[in-house]
Each structure stands twice: as C-alpha cells, then as structure tokens.
Amino acid sequence: MTDVQPASVYDLAHEDEPESLATYAVLVDNEPGVLHRLVGLFAARGYNIESLTVAETDRRAHTSRVTIVTRGTPQVLAQIEAQLQKMVSTRHVQDVTRDPNGLERELALVKVRGVGGDRVEALRVSDIFRARVIDTTAESFVFEVTGAPSKIDSFVELMRPLGLVEVSRTGVLSIQRGVEAL
Amino acid sequence: MTAHQTIEAQQETLSGAEIVVRALLDQGVDTLFGYPGGAVLPIYDALFQEPKLKHVLVRHEQGATHAAEGYARSTGKPGVVLVTSGPGATNAVTGIVDALMDSIPMVVITGQVATHLIGTDAFQECDTIGITRPCTKHNYLVKDVADLPRIIHEAFHIATSGRPGPVVIDIPKDVQFAKGAYQGPTEVKHAHNYSPRTKGDPARIAEAAALLASARRPILYTGGGVINAGPRASELLRELAELTGAPVTSTLMGLGAFPASDSKWLGMVGMHGSFEANNAMHDCDVMIAVGSRFDDRVTGRLDAFAPTSRKVHIDIDASSIGKNVRADIGIVGDAGSVLEDLIAVWKQRNLATDKAAMAEWWRQIEEWRARDCFRYRQDGEFIKPQYAIERLYELTKDREVYVTTEVGQHQMWAAQFFHFQKPNRWMTSGGLGTMGYGLPAAVGVQIAHPDALVVDIAGDASVQMTMQEMSTAVQYGLPIKIFILNNEWMGMVRQWQQLLHGERYSHSYSASLPDFVKMAEAFGCVGIRAERADELDAKILEMINSDKPVIFDCRVTKEENCFPMIPSGKAHNEMIMAEEARDLGTIIDDAGKRLV
Numbered sequence: 073m074t075d076v077q078p079a080s081v082y083d084l085a086h087e088d089e090p091e092s093l094a095t096y097a098v099l100v101d102n103e104p105g106v107l108h109r110l111v112g113l114f115a116a117r118g119y120n121i122e123s124l125t126v127a128e129t130d131r132r133a134h135t136s137r138v139t140i141v142t143r144g145t146p147q148v149l150a151q152i153e154a155q156l157q158k159m160v161s162t163r164h165v166q167d168v169t170r171d172p173n174g175l176e177r178e179l180a181l182v183k184v185r186g187v188g189g190d191r192v193e194a195l196r197v198s199d200i201f202r203a204r205v206i207d208t209t210a211e212s213f214v215f216e217v218t219g220a221p222s223k224i225d226s227f228v229e230l231m232r233p234l235g236l237v238e239v240s241r242t243g244v245l246s247i248q249r250g251v252e253a254l
Numbered sequence: 255m256t257a258h259q260t261i262e263a264q265q266e267t268l269s270g271a272e273i274v275v276r277a278l279l280d281q282g283v284d285t286l287f288g289y290p291g292g293a294v295l296p297i298y299d300a301l302f303q304e305p306k307l308k309h310v311l312v313r314h315e316q317g318a319t320h321a322a323e324g325y326a327r328s329t330g331k332p333g334v335v336l337v338t339s340g341p342g343a344t345n346a347v348t349g350i351v352d353a354l355m356d357s358i359p360m361v362v363i364t365g366q367v368a369t370h371l372i373g374t375d376a377f378q379e380c381d382t383i384g385i386t387r388p389c390t391k392h393n394y395l396v397k398d399v400a401d402l403p404r405i406i407h408e409a410f411h412i413a414t415s416g417r418p419g420p421v422v423i424d425i426p427k428d429v430q431f432a433k434g435a436y437q438g439p440t441e442v443k444h445a446h447n448y449s450p451r452t453k454g455d456p457a458r459i460a461e462a463a464a465l466l467a468s469a470r471r472p473i474l475y476t477g478g479g480v481i482n483a484g485p486r487a488s489e490l491l492r493e494l495a496e497l498t499g500a501p502v503t504s505t506l507m508g509l510g511a512f513p514a515s516d517s518k519w520l521g522m523v524g525m526h527g528s529f530e531a532n533n534a535m536h537d538c539d540v541m542i543a544v545g546s547r548f549d550d551r552v553t554g555r556l557d558a559f560a561p562t563s564r565k566v567h568i569d570i571d572a573s574s575i576g577k578n579v580r581a582d583i584g585i586v587g588d589a590g591s592v593l594e595d596l597i598a599v600w601k602q603r604n605l606a607t608d609k610a611a612m613a614e615w616w617r618q619i620e621e622w623r624a625r626d627c628f629r630y631r632q633d634g635e636f637i638k639p640q641y642a643i644e645r646l647y648e649l650t651k652d653r654e655v656y657v658t659t660e661v662g663q664h665q666m667w668a669a670q671f672f673h674f675q676k677p678n679r680w681m682t683s684g685g686l687g688t689m690g691y692g693l694p695a696a697v698g699v700q701i702a703h704p705d706a707l708v709v710d711i712a713g714d715a716s717v718q719m720t721m722q723e724m725s726t727a728v729q730y731g732l733p734i735k736i737f738i739l740n741n742e743w744m745g746m747v748r749q750w751q752q753l754l755h756g757e758r759y760s761h762s763y764s765a766s767l768p769d770f771v772k773m774a775e776a777f778g779c780v781g782i783r784a785e786r787a788d789e790l791d792a793k794i795l796e797m798i799n800s801d802k803p804v805i806f807d808c809r810v811t812k813e814e815n816c817f818p819m820i821p822s823g824k825a826h827n828e829m830i831m832a833e834e835a836r837d838l839g840t841i842i843d844d845a846g847k848r849l850v
Contacts, residue, residue, distance in 0.1 A: 101446055104395065109387055116388050134445075147576065154573035160392040160412055163447045 089145040093122065095168040095176055096153065097246045099254050101161045102128050102136040109161060110138060119144065119152055123178075123221075123243030135163060137254075139246050141221075164254050166246075173249040179242045180224045181206070182215045186235030194234045201227050212237070270399045270430040271296035274363065275304050277406040280438050283334050284308060285325065285701055287318040291338025292378060294365030296430035298336075310701060310730060313722035315342050317694035319349020320720065323358045324698030327681045328656055330484060332359040332413050333698065339365045340378030343424075344385065348688060350420045351389045355685025356507060357482055359418035361409050362386075368428040369397055382424045391419030396426070399434035404442040416450025417571040418482055450570065454587030454595055462542070462566040462583050463599040469540035470611035471618075472500040475523060478507030478684070479545015479570060479589045481677045487590030488512070488677045491544065494597055499612045501619055503531035505546050506669055507684040514673035520619070524552040525820050526666040529627035529829055534619055535560055536826035543567045545589040548578040549685070550849075558825035568592045627818045627831060628670050635786045639664065639739045639810040642790065643671040643711065646737060649794050654706040656699045658682065658692040660716030663745035666816045668711040690719030693736060697723055700732040707735070707798060714740040715764050724777040727803040735797050736805045741812045742767060749815045753835070754822075754842060774805035783807040822849040 100106050107126055114121050122141040129137040142152055149167075156165045168174035182203070184194045187210075194213060198205065203217035217227050221244055228239055248254065268276060274297050278286065285308045290298045301309055312318040315337045322333025333353075337346050343364040353360045367376040383395045392412050394405045402425070409421040466472055474495060480487045488511045495502050495518050502512045503523040512519055521528030523535055535541070541563045546552070548567075553559045559579060567574070567581035568589060575584035585592055599605075632641040643664075657672055658681040659665040665682060674680050681699060683691035692710040700708040710717075717738055727734050739745075747762040774781030780802045784793040790808070797804045817832035823846030 103445075105383060105387065108384070112388050147580075151573060151577055154575075154577075158571065158573050160446050160448045 089147065091143050091145055092149070093141060093143050093169065094149050094152075095139060095141045095174070095244055095246055096156060097166040097168050097254055098138040098140065098156055099163040100136050100138060100159070101163065102134045103161065106136065106161045107138070109159060110140070110156070113155055113159065114140075114142070114152075117151070117155065119148065123241075125243040125245055139168070139244050141244050166248070166254055168246040168248075171248060174246060175249055176220055176244050176246045177218055178221050178224050178244050179216065179218045180227070181240045182217060182228060182231055182236070183212060183238040184215065184231050184235050185212045185237045187211050190234045194231060197227070197230050197234070203227065266436055267433045268436050269296065269300070270396075270402055270425065270432050270434060271300040273399070273402050273434060273436050274406065274425070274430070275300045275307060276436055277403055278334065279304070279306060281407065281410045282331070285310060286334040286336050287312055287321040287325070287698065288336030289315050289318060289338065289342060291342050291365060293339035293367055293427050294336065294342070294363075294430075296427065297363070297365070297425070308701075309336070310697070310726065312694065312697075312726050314720065315345035316348050316690065317697070317720055317723040317726065319346050319353065319360070319362065320688070320691050320694035321698035321701070321723070321726075322360050323349060323353055323356075323691070324658060324681050324695030325702045326353075326358050326360060326698075327695075328678050328699045329702045330678065332361055332410060332418075335360065335362040337362070337364055338378065339367055339382065340380045342378075343382040344380060347385060347389055348686075350386060350422065352683055352686040352688045352691060353420040354389055354391065356683065357418050357478060358420070359414040360420040361413050362420060362422045364422060364424045365430070366395070366424045366426040369426045370428070372426065382422065386422045389420070390422050391417075393422040393424070395424045396429050399429050399432040402429065402434060403437040404445065407439045407442050408444050408446065410439075411444065412446075412448060416448075416452075417479075451586050452570070452588040452591050454568065454585040454592035456595065458583050458585045459592060459595045460599050462568075462585060463596055463603065463605055465540055465564060465566060465583065466498060466500075466542060467600070467605040467607060469500075469538075470608060471534075471538045471615045472498060472540045472542065472607065473534050473538040474500050474502045474542050474544065475504070475535065475546055476502060476508045476511055476544045477505040477546025480508055480511040481545075483545065483570075483588050483590035485677060487545075487588075487593060490590060490593035490597060492516070494593055494600075497597065497600055498607050499616075500542070500607070501534055501616075503527070503535065505549065505552055505684070506682060508546060509669060509680045510674035510677045513675040515675060520623075522669050524549075525554065526670065526816055526818070528670070529625050529818055529831070530619055530622035532820060532826040532829055533622045537618070538563045541565045543569075543581075544593065545569060547571075547574045550578070553578060554820045555823055555825045560826070625831070627829075630832065632787060635788065637784065637787050637790055637808060637810045639667050639741065639814050640671055641787065642737075642739055642808050642810055643667050645790050646709070646711070646794055647672045649791065650707060650709065650798060653798075654703070655679065656681065656703060656706050656708045658695040658699060658708070658710045660692040660710070660712045660719075661687045661689045662713045662716060662747075663741075663749065663814075663816045664711055664713040664716075664739040666746075667739070672711070689713075689716035693717060693720045693734075694723045694726075696734040696736070697726050697730075697732055700727070700734050701730070708733075709735045709737050712736055712738045713745060714738055714742060714767055714770075715744040718768075721773070724774070724779060724803060724805065728778045732803060733801050734803050736803070737797070738770060738805065738807055739810050740767070740770070740807050741810050741814070743812060746816065748813075752815070770805050770807035777803075777805075779803035779805060781805050781807065783809065785809045822846040
C-alpha cells in the first residue's frame with residue numbers, strides 16, 4: 073500500500089500543465105440554436121468561456137462567425153478544438169492565438185464620471201489610447217476604445233481612479249492578416 | 255423518363271407526413287419502432303396507408319429507442335423511432351443518450367405542436383430540440399415543409415456516417431399537414447459542411463506499422479468502433495492479429511469483433527476484464543487502440559495506465575484521440591479503412607515482429623492466463639450465476655444466437671462467460687449503462703432476425719425497468735428469451751456497498767419482487783423457473799425449444815460478487831481475484847471510494 077493519492081480520469085493526468093488563454097474563430101451555419109449548441113458544448117464539458125461574440129457574417133452563405141476566448145491546459149484546448157470541429161454545424165475552426173497572423177480586437181464603451189482635474193486627466197488618457205468621446209455631460213464622458221483586450225484592460229484600470237462608472241465590452245473579434253480567408 | 259417527366263416527378267406534391275414515409279422508404283427503412291400521440295397522428299395516418307413500412311408498437315417510448323438500438327447494432331443499419339411530442343419525446347431521451355454514448359446510428363422522429371403554438375406551453379409541448387441538443391449527434395426542428403426532404407435525408411447521412419449516433423427530427427403538426435415537393439436522397443442539397451474523414455493519414459499509418467514491427471510486447475486493444483466499421487473490419491482485425499502474432503483484447507462494446515475461440519484472444523479488458531488482458535495492457539510496450547476510447551472503466555488509474563507503452567490510437571472521432579490518454583500516433587479514420595492500409599503497409603514492407611520477443615511475451619501471457627481468473631466453484635444445489643451463464647452458453651453456442659443484456663453484475667458475467675465468434679451478436683449498454691436496455695433491445699434484434707435465438711441476459715432489478723415490452727414481444731410473436739439471474743438484489747450496487755460502504759445495504763434489496771413465472775403467464779408468454787443446479791440444463795433447453803417469448807427466472811446464489819476486479823483508483827496490474835476479496839475495504843482507500 074502506498075500513500076500516493078490515486079489518480080482518476082477526474083484528475084486529468086496533465087493538470088500540472090499551465091493553463092493559457094486561447095481564442096478560436098468558428099465559422100458556423102447560421103441556423104436556429106447553433107449558439108446554444110456551441111455554448112452547451114462548453115457548459116457540458118466544463119470549459120470556461122472568457123468571452124464570446126457572434127453575428128451573421130455572410131447572409132448568402134448562411135454563416136455566422138463566433139469568436140470565443142477560453143482557457144485551459146494544452147490538452148483541454150486540443151479537446152475544445154476537436155469538439156468544435158465535431159459539431160455538424162461547424163464549417164471551420166481556427167486557433168487564432170497560435171496563428172502568428174491572428175489579429176484580435178475588442179471594442180469597449182467606458183463611462184467615466186468626474187469634474188476638475190480628474191476630468192481633464194481622463195480626456196488626456198483617452199487621447200493617448202486613441203479613444204473617442206461619444207457622449208459627454210458636464211460631469212461625465214462615454215469613451216469608445218478599440219484594441220487588443222490587454223489595451224482595453226489598461227485603459228479601464230487607468231480610468232478607475234478617475235471616476236470609472238461603467239464598462240461595456242464586445243468581447244474579442246478576430247481575423248487573420250494577409251489575403252487568406254477562414 | 256423524359257426530362258419533363260423527371261421535373262414533374264420531382265415536383266410531386268405530398269403532405270409533410272407523406273414526405274416522411276416516402277423519405278424513410280427511400281432510405282431503405284423497413285421497420286420503425288414507435289408510439290402514436292396527438293402531435294404525430296398525421297404521420298401515423300400516412301403509415302396506415304403504407305404497407306411496406308413495418309411499425310412496431312412499443313409500450314413506452316424508451317422501449318422504442320432501445321429496440322431501435324438492438325435493431326441497429328445487430329444489423330449495421332440505422333434504427334428508426336417515431337414518437338409524439340412532450341412526454342413521447344422526453345421518454346425517448348434515455349435511449350437517445352444511450353445511442354450517443356455507444357455510437358449507434360439512429361433517427362428519431364418526434365411530433366411537435368403546431369408552429370404557431372410553439373412557445374405557448376401548449377398541451378404536450380416541450381422544447382424537444384433544446385432537451386435533445388446535448389443528447390444527439392445533431393437535431394432539427396422543421397419549420398417549413400420545403401426543408402423536410404432535405405432534413406430527413408441529411409439526418410440519415412449524419413446518423414450513419416463518421417462516428418454514428420442519434421439524430422432527432424422534430425416535426426410540428428402543421429408541417430406534417432402542409433403540402434410540399436418531395437426530393438429523393440440524391441436530389442437534395444445538404445445544408446451542412448459535414449464530411450467526416452474515413453481514410454487515415456498514410457504517413458501516420460506507416461509510422462504505426464513500423465512501431466508495431468518494433469514491438470516486443472504488443473497488444474491490440476479494440477472497441478465498438480471495429481464493429482461499427484462493418485464485418486470487413488472484424489476480418490481485417492483477425493488478419494492483423496495473425497500477421498503480427500499480437501494478443502487481442504477488447505472493450506465491452508467490442509466483444510465479437512475478434513473470435514473468442516482464437517488463442518490470441520485475451521478476453522475483455524477493464525474493471526471486470528480478465529487478469530491476462532489487464533496485465534498485458536499494463537505491461538505492453540506498443541498498444542494499438544482501434545475504435546476504442548479509453549473509457550474510465552477500461553483505463554482505471556490513468557497515471558498508471560500502460561506506463562511503459564507507446565500508443566497508436568485509431569478512431570473515426572478526432573476528439574476521442576488524446577481525450578483521456580495521450581496517443582503517440584493518432585490516426586483519424588474508419589477502423590476498417592485504417593486496418594486495411596496498415597496491413598497493406600505491413601505486407602508491402604515485409605514487416606514482422608521479433609520472434610523471440612513474441613515467444614517470451616506469450617510465455618508471460620500464458621502464465622497470467624494460467625491464473626484462471628474467472629474460476630468459481632459450482633458446489634451444492636444452488637445455482638451460481640457464473641454457472642448459469644456458462645450453461646446457457648454451452649447449450650446455445652451452436653445456434654444463431656444474439657445476446658442482449660441489462661446493466662450490472664449479470665452483464666459483467668455475461669461478458670466474461672458468454673463467448674462470441676462474430677460481430678453484431680452482442681448488444682449491451684456500455685457507455686450510459688442503462689438498466690432496462692436489454693429487454694427492448696432484444697425486441698429490436700428479434701425483429702431484424704426473426705429466426706435467430708435472441709436472449710436477454712438480465713437481472714431481477716434491471717428487467718423491471720422495461721418489463722412492459724414483453725407485451726410488444728407477444729403482440730409481434732417475437733420469441734425473445736429473458737434469462738433473469740435472480741439474486742433478489744441490485745447485485746452490482748450490493749457488491750459496491752459490501753466492498754466500499756461497510757456492508758451497509760442501503761435500498762439495494764429487491765423487496766416485493768413479482769413472481770416472474772406468473773408475470774410471464776399474465777403477459778401471455780412462457781414462464782420457467784430454475785432453482786437447482788441439476789435442473790438447469792433441462793430448463794434452459796425447455797426455454798430454447800419454446801417458440802414463444804419466455805421469462806426465465808433463474809434463482810441464483812444471492813451474494814456472489816463479480817470478480818476479478820480492478821478496484822477504483824488502482825492500476826491494471828493491481829487486480830484483485832475472488833479469493834482476495836475479503837480485504838477489499840483495506841485495498842481501496844478514501845480517494846478510490848470517491849470514484850464511481
């Protein structure tokens with residue numbers, strides 16, 4: 073008898089491997105329930121969804137593009153990709169994170185409330201981030217900022233002490249550099 | 255036929271219900287299993303006028319799905335189910351998930367309330383598509399009769415190709431009445447980009463062949479995928495074993511793909527598999543997994559699973575490769591196609607395994623085999639369950655026999671003591687482990703093979719879950735034999751409670767069991783009871799020779815346990831044998847007890 077805790081399928085053999093974020097672009101048939109199918113797959117198998125965007129992208133081909141950001145060990149990520157591929161409604165799956173040509177962008181609307189110096193500083197920071205002011209009152213701004221998720225994170229963190237009130241983010245969108253299509 | 259006439263034929267207008275019937279016929283369907291109800295009556299009306307489609311009326315929709323599974327598993331053809339909306343669909347769910355887990359091709363047509371009523375909590379409305387989405391390979395709600403022919407043909411394609419599975423088509427009642435144009439299987443344009451890969455990557459197959467040739471302790475670990483790939487795949491498996499001299503084991507689902515009479519057959523692998531199969535899996539240096547998915551009942555403790563081996567995993571489902579166990583060489587493809595290519599490479603390159611190494615490997619395997627791990631003693635007048643199955647096997651093996659099972663101890667004993675020489679002869683609920691599967695599955699098998707001997711090896715607890723289907727068997731004159739190993743317990747639950755829960759038998763005793771013989775008579779079948787070992791053979795022969803459905807109440811010793819066993823959380827080489835079982839409480843620690 074050893075004192076070693078027995079492992080099982082519940083303790084994935086690879087659990088000591090580090091988790092990482094991964095972004096998948098998934099082209100699916102645009103049909104009723106397809107989003108439920110995809111989200112249900114993640115829920116049923118216990119995968120995380122960090123962000124999800126979906127919209128019809130080609131009306132004539134009846135396709136929608138889903139960009140999903142998830143987290144997992146390399147083994148879990150490989151499973152996620154295989155499970156996405158397996159869905160009958162799936163046309164293509166692309167691992168944007170591992171693709172050197174992968175581009176990721178996110179749009180955020182950020183409301184900041186403040187007067188005096190804070191208000192001036194908020195405007196100055198927004199300029200550095202090339203954010204646009206899309207609404208203003210005497211004591212607030214709504215900024216529109218786009219960029220990689222990390223850029224949005226930094227922007228939000230900088231706005232926090234300046235009177236951050238509310239944030240709305242689209243989640244990540246992705247596309248590949250160059251002439252190739254998904 | 256002129257071009258003009260062809261167009262006219264294509265534009266022939268039918269009702270949605272007639273389109274369903276026509277499409278089923280064009281898909282080669284001869285039998286469907288179902289139960290009528292309000293939302294599916296138009297299809298039943300169309301069936302009434304179509305003598306070429308045989309409809310088997312079950313007594314509960316779960317029975318329809320399991321019968322369709324039995325039909326599918328024993329023929330290789332898809333099973334077809336027709337049920338109504340709401341409770342009809344929800345009752346069918348267990349069988350649908352069962353088919354998903356065990357990769358059984360099945361098309362389930364469900365009625366739905368009329369489209370304008372969907373979402374109003376109408377009578378017998380349920381969100382069938384929502385409920386069955388995670389239970390199916392794919393599912394459809396048909397909102398327009400114009401889509402119906404395409405959807406039905408596509409559903410059959412999806413259910414039967416790639417990794418087979420269940421597909422649900424939910425058809426609202428107004429769509430069943432609506433008029434539309436029919437299109438045949440070759441005329442429809444599939445809406446999905448679905449085209450599963452069947453041919454394996456040649457470079458990886460060559461790599462796998464080279465690895466196998468370098469093996470000193472190889473093993474072929476096969477599963478239900480070999481059976482799903484068709485009879486040719488089973489022949490190719492035999493050929494590969496012959497060419498390489500490698501031993502063969504299989505999962506519960508794969509039994510029959512390799513003949514049990516072959517000296518290279520090691521018996522089943524896994525929790526209640528054979529000592530020789532499990533030890534060979536543990537000690538092998540090259541494992542060729544074909545159509546098997548490294549289920550937790552097979553692998554046991556994962557970090558101690560076949561620790562010295564390099565693994566080739568051949569599977570039609572890419573997501574099965576690397577899911578539980580890392581594969582050194584993963585090959586996505588149909589088991590038959592990949593085996594064929596692998597054998598071709600083997601022959602073309604004149605590959606061979608090392609004779610001396612193989613001799614040593616077989617010497618070791620024979621040593622394990624000599625432990626005679628399934629040994630038991632039939633002494634005294636009471637019937638041991640193992641003995642009952644051994645006698646059943648001996649007395650039926652020369653016939654065309656098909657075996658179904660329920661789930662539990664009797665299922666494991668059947669897998670250990672009933673031996674199969676051919677694929678498609680063994681129907682059991684492996685993945686989902688559905689008690690109540692075997693009896694309706696036997697109905698489906700007997701429908702497909704009217705002249706064969708179909709036996710459901712059952713337990714007294716399982717069989718009560720779908721007992722109502724005896725009525726179906728009687729209605730259609732199906733002489734199925736329900737062979738109940740009656741120990742008055744939920745045997746496997748009792749075994750686990752004894753071994754892992756301090757002999758606290760919480761709610762596992764089958765109190766108030768019916769008198770199965772009287773029950774058989776009430777159903778209009780034959781009831782037989784055997785209580786003593788010396789009467790068993792005669793009673794079994796009486797059962798076999800009856801041309802009616804039979805319920806056989808085989809009273810067996812009550813506290814027999816199923817061994818050998820890999821205790822939860824242990825490795826393949828830590829199997830315990832029956833004689834060591836008394837110490838099991840100390841062998842399995844707390845972490846092991848938490849596993850199912």
